[in-house]
Amino acid sequence: MRHAALIVAAGRGARAGGPEPKQWRQIAGKSVARWTLEAFSHLDARVLVIHPADRVKAEAAAEGLDVRIVAGGPDRAASVRNGLEALVAVGLDTVLIHDVARPCVPRAVIDGVLSALDTGPGAAPALPVTDALWRVTDGTVAGTVNRQGLFRAQTPQGFHFRAILDAHMTHPGGAADDVEVARHAGLSVIVTDGCEDNLKITAPEDFARAERILERVHGHQAGERV
Numbered sequence: 001m002r003h004a005a006l007i008v009a010a011g012r013g014a015r016a017g018g019p020e021p022k023q024w025r026q027i028a029g030k031s032v033a034r035w036t037l038e039a040f041s042h043l044d045a046r047v048l049v050i051h052p053a054d055r056v057k058a059e060a061a062a063e064g065l066d067v068r069i070v071a072g073g074p075d076r077a078a079s080v081r082n083g084l085e086a087l088v089a090v091g092l093d094t095v096l097i098h099d100v101a102r103p104c105v106p107r108a109v110i111d112g113v114l115s116a117l118d119t120g121p122g123a124a125p126a127l128p129v130t131d132a133l134w135r136v137t138d139g140t141v142a143g144t145v146n147r148q149g150l151f152r153a154q155t156p157q158g159f160h161f162r163a164i165l166d167a168h169m170t171h172p173g174g175a176a177d178d179v180e181v182a183r184h185a186g187l188s189v190i191v192t193d194g195c196e197d198n199l200k201i202t203a204p205e206d207f208a209r210a211e212r213i214l215e216r217v218h219g220h221q222a223g224e225r226v
């Protein structure tokens with residue numbers, strides 16, 4: 001079986017702020033994108049989907065790794081589609097679609113998705129909602145939402161390659177994630193174990209949390225050149 005990672009990295013990181021998009025920020029001695037690419041270095045192929053303005057930074061992040069770099073689109077789904085089209089010639093069985101903004105993804109989460117793809121066309125990690133859920137209007141609780149059966153989706157979201165390619169080609173666009181695209185095409189998606197370490201760097205405070213996780217797991221001191 002041939003597996004590839006499709007890393008979506010064409011966003012601008014507006015919510016994270018800072019002088020550059022979050023995926024190029026250095027944490028624990030490497031860029032966010034470098035950590036993410038290295039998490040998938042054991043797969044057969046990798047594609048990094050970037051904003052065209054970021055090519056120099058992307059090439060630096062991919063240095064020494066076998067990574068295809070392609071231009072993204074106006075939203076996440078369009079970027080995924082561009083990445084899938086770039087992988088058609090590779091001859092893949094599966095593809096794992098992952099946010100570059102999740103650099104702490106544990107190997108066990110990746111392996112769980114790969115294993116589940118032996119039994120179905122789609123698999124994705126998630127964590128059950130464990131807090132009460134409110135609907136809020138103007139800063140006031142306007143209602144409560146039953147959390148039963150609700151999960152917090154993570155990535156990588158994995159699929160049989162041809163199935164997700166066809167699903168994206170027939171989807172109208174704008175999906176929040178690839179499970180939404182897959183289900184629109186009638187594909188079943190197995191839920192695998194997520195991990196609290198697999199956070200998506202979204203807000204400014206997420207960088208420090210991600211750095212602590214990376215230092216704990218990889219043993220680097222912050223800022224150490226590696």
Ligand SMILES: Nc1ccn([C@@H]2O[C@H](COP(=O)(O)OP(=O)(O)OP(=O)(O)O)[C@@H](O)[C@H]2O)c(=O)n1
Pocket residue numbers: 008009010011012013014015016023049072073074075076079080098099100101102200201202
């Ligand atoms: N046109 C886009 C928009 C987003 N993404 C990617 O989709 C992932 C999840 O999106 P998000 O966390 O929202 O990243 P940004 O869009 O960069 O963040 P923001 O919404 O704060 O600008 C990120 O890895 C981001 O790079 C992408 O590849 N192409």
Ligand SMILES: C[C@](O)(CO)[C@H](O)COP(=O)(O)O
Pocket residue numbers: 076099152153154155176177178200
């Ligand atoms: C794909 C995702 O990470 C699953 O939780 C999430 O939908 C990305 O959301 P964002 O607003 O594009 O960061």
